[in-house]
Amino acid sequence: MIEVEGLTKRYGDVTAVADVSFTCAPGTVTGFLGPNGAGKSTTMRMICGLTPPTEGSATVKGVPYRRIANPGRHVGVLLDAGAQHAGRTGRETLRLTAQILGVDPARADRMLEVVGLPAKAARRRVGGYSLGMRQRLGIAQALMGDPSVLILDEPANGLDPEGIYWMRTLLRDFAGRGGTVLLSSHLLREVEAVADRFVVIAGGRIAAQGAKEELLSRHGGTRVRGEDPGALGAALTGAGLAFRTAGDGAFLVDADAGAVGRAAARAGVVLLELRQADGGGLEELFLSLTAAAAPSAPAGATGKAEEAVR
Template identity: 50%
Template sequence: MITLRGLTKRFGTATAVDGLTLDIRPGQVTGFLGPNGAGKSTTMRMVLGLDRPTAGQALVNGRSYRQLRHPLYEVGALLDATGIHPTRSARAHLVAMARSNGIPARRVDEVLDLVGLDGRAAGKPGRALSLGMGQRLGIAGALLGDPPVLLLDEPVNGLDPDGVRWIRRFTRDLADEGRTVLVSSHLMSEMEQTADRVVVLGRGRLIADAPLAELLAGRPSGTVRVRGPEPAGLTALRDRLTAEGATVDLDGTGLSVAGATAARVGDLVYELGVRVHELTPVAASLEEAFLELTADSVEYAAGPTGGEPR
C-alpha cells in the first residue's frame, strides 16, 4: 500500500505537489492521471525517495523508502526506460540490481522470461535496445524482488500493439495477486481498459480519486451519433432535438447529440421521416471525463483549428 499524507513539494517558488493525501490500495490497478506538469512524476519520485518532500509523508507499507533495508523486495518502479548504461548489457544491468539488494542471480532469468526478453535481447548493450525493449527491461527490473508494490510511469511507451496488450494483462494479473499497482499514463483509452481506480491531479492538487466505474457514472450519459444523406432532414432533426433541450452539433454529414437518449432520437427520426445510415449511442469515456475534470488545470491549450493565426 502507498500512503500519502499532506505530501507537498516546492521547487523555489513553484509548487509541484500541493498537500496530496490519498491511499493507493492493494488488489487493484490505480490509474494516475493528469496534464503535463500536474505533479505525477514528482509524486512518484517522492514515494521512491528520489525527491525529498517539502512537507508531508510518502510511505510504502507504512515506512518511508529511506527506511527500507532491501527496497527492491518492497517496491519496484519503472520511471525511465532509458536508465541503463549504454555499454552494459540488459542482463548485466539486472544482475547489478539484484546484487545490490541480495536477490539471487536466478531471479534475473526469471524476470527476463516474464517480460519476454530472450537471450539475444538480454545480451544487447543499452544503446542497442529499442524503446520497447527498454520498457520491458525496466519492468523486469521493477519485478526483481517480487515486490508487493509497483509504480509504472508510462509503461506502454514504445510498445507495439502486442506489447500494449501484454502490459494490460500483466498489470491486471499483478493486481489480482493482491499487489498495489500504480500506473501513470496519458493514454486515456488504455487506462479505461486497465484501471480499477483513477486518481487525477491538476497543478499538483488532487482533483479526483474514485473507482473508474463511479467516475464515468458521474459524467453525462454520452452522446448519440446520427449520420444520413439528407442535410435538410438532419437540420430538421437538429431543430426538433434542440427545442427539446438537447445539445446538437451538425457537421453536414451527421449530428452529435447530447442530452437525449438513442431511443428518443430514433423516435424523432421515424416521426420526421428522416433517412439515416447510422444511429449510434456513444458511451461516456474516460477521456471526456478527464478533459472536463482538468479543464482549469492545463498549463497550456491548443487554439481552435483553422482560421487566421493570432
C-alpha cells in the same frame, strides 16, 4: 498499500505539487493521470524518496520508502527506463540487480522471459536497445525482488500494440495476486482498460479521484427521451436540471436517473427511454477535469515551473 497525505512541493515561488492525498490499496491498479507538467512525476519521486516534500508525507507498506530495508524486495519502481547503464547487456543489468537485492541470479533469466526479451536481446548492450526494449528491461528490473508494490511512470512508452496488451495482462495478474500498482500513463484507453481507480491531477492539485465506474458514470449523466420532447424539456427546466439535445429527440441531463424520472413524473410526461448516458470514457473525463485546472505561473517563472514538475 501506498498512502499519500498532503504532499506539497515548492521550488522557490513555484508550487509544483499542492496538498495531494490518495491511497492505493492492495489488489488494485490505480491510474495516476494528468497533463504534462501537472506534477505526476514529482509526486511519484516524492513517494519513492527521491525528492523531499516541502510538506506532507507518503508511505509504502506503512513506512516511508527510505526506511524500507532493501526496498527492491518490496517495491518495484520504474521512473525512467532511459536511466539504465548503456554499456551493460540486459542480462548483466538484471544479474547485478539480483546481486544488490540478494536474490537468486537465475531469476534474471526468468524475468527476461517474463517480459519477452529473447536470449539474443539479453546479450546485447542496453545502449543498442529501442525504447520499448528498455521499458521491458525496466519492468524486469522492477520485478526482480518479487515485490508486492509496483510504482511505474509511463511504462508503456515505446511499446507496440502487442507489448501494450502484454503490459495490461501483467499488471492485472499482479493486482489479482494481491499486489498494489500505481501507474502513470498518457495512454488513456489502456489505463481505462487496466485500472480499478483513477487519481487525476492538474496544476499540481487533485482534480478528481475514485473508482473507475463511479467517475465515468458521474461524468456521463443520464439519457432520457419522452413521448412529448417539448413537455419533457419544460419539465427538466422547471426542475432546474441542465440538459442538452442528443440529436435524436433525446436529452442528455447532468443529473442521475432518479432526479430525471421524478421531474418527468411530476409533469406527467411519458418516458420512452431513461438510462445512464454513454459517456466519452476516460478521455472525455480527463479533458473535462484538466482543461481549466492548471493555474497560471507567476511572471518569469514559466520555464522554472516546467522544469520543476517533470
